[in-house]
Amino acid sequence: MEHLKIASDNYVAFTFFIGTMAMMAASVFFFFELGNTSQKWRTSVLVSGLITFIAAVHYYYMRGYNLATGDSPTFFRYVDWILTVPLMCVEFYLITKKAGAKIGLLWKLIAASLVMLVTGYFGETIDRDNSVFWGVVSGAAYFYIVYLVWFGEVAQLSQNAGVQVAKATRVLGWFVLVGWAIYPLGYILGTPGGLFGIQLVSDPAAATRAMDIVYNIADAINKIGFGLVIYALSRNSED
Ligand SMILES: *C/C=C(C)/C=C/C=C(C)/C=C/C1=C(C)CCCC1(C)C
Numbered sequence: 001m002e003h004l005k006i007a008s009d010n011y012v013a014f015t016f017f018i019g020t021m022a023m024m025a026a027s028v029f030f031f032f033e034l035g036n037t038s039q040k041w042r043t044s045v046l047v048s049g050l051i052t053f054i055a056a057v058h059y060y061y062m063r064g065y066n067l068a069t070g071d072s073p074t075f076f077r078y079v080d081w082i083l084t085v086p087l088m089c090v091e092f093y094l095i096t097k098k099a100g101a102k103i104g105l106l107w108k109l110i111a112a113s114l115v116m117l118v119t120g121y122f123g124e125t126i127d128r129d130n131s132v133f134w135g136v137v138s139g140a141a142y143f144y145i146v147y148l149v150w151f152g153e154v155a156q157l158s159q160n161a162g163v164q165v166a167k168a169t170r171v172l173g174w175f176v177l178v179g180w181a182i183y184p185l186g187y188i189l190g191t192p193g194g195l196f197g198i199q200l201v202s203d204p205a206a207a208t209r210a211m212d213i214v215y216n217i218a219d220a221i222n223k224i225g226f227g228l229v230i231y232a233l234s235r236n237s238e239d
Pocket of ligand 1: 081084085116117119120121134135136138139142180181183184187219222223
């Protein structure tokens with residue numbers, strides 16, 4: 001079998017490699033810490049581990065695919081997101097459940113994230129000519145999630161769930177507002193519509209590479225960071 005080497009200037013393959021390692025390490029950490037996590041927070045920390053574990057498996061695949069073909073693994077990128085972003089919605093539901101969160105809130109968050117991701121996928125693949133249109137629809141669903149977390153039900157419930165949950169929800173809110181905003185930046189770099197017609201990277205191959213690097217960085221920040229906030233909450237909360 002041929003051994004595929006990552007060239008020292010191949011930042012796409014390199015960030016896929018580092019992403020795989022980071023997601024694996026984070027998963028081992030969350031799973032092993034389950035043993036010293038109180039009953040009340042065990043499911044939340046387990047979900048943190050599931051998010052990074054699902055990403056680790058996808059990154060392992062995407063790393064090999066990208067190295068072997070030089071192409072962007074768009075389909076498996078979105079399979080990963082379709083599984084992990086709803087699990088992040090589950091985290092919001094779990095930590096506000098004690099304050100009375102209803103299952104309807106979870107469905108609202110999941111529905112919005114599915115609209116956000118499916119429309120993004122259309123813009124990146126089957127209808128690239130209208131990438132700006134799909135990006136705007138996806139962005140609207142994204143802002144709805146931001147609204148729920150910062151001002152809507154999630155924010156309101158977290159106020160009644162104790163100081164620590166309120167604090168953690170605020171930090172997770174920053175992840176959604178700033179960390180998740182990195183993804184549309186990657187989309188703007190990598191799709192033909194650019195930023196409402198303005199092309200930031202003109203060479204299509206370079207644009208795709210830029211997009212993958214931005215997505216890889218965003219995933220590491222958001223999946224591992226998000227999980228660590230939940231982990232910290234499980235340690236800080238007195239009850
Ligand atoms: C672990 C994966 C995460 C947290 C993925 C999040 C993805 C997004 C927030 C993607 C958002 C997009 C837009 C807001 C507009 C352009 C299309 C997307 C799908 C890149």
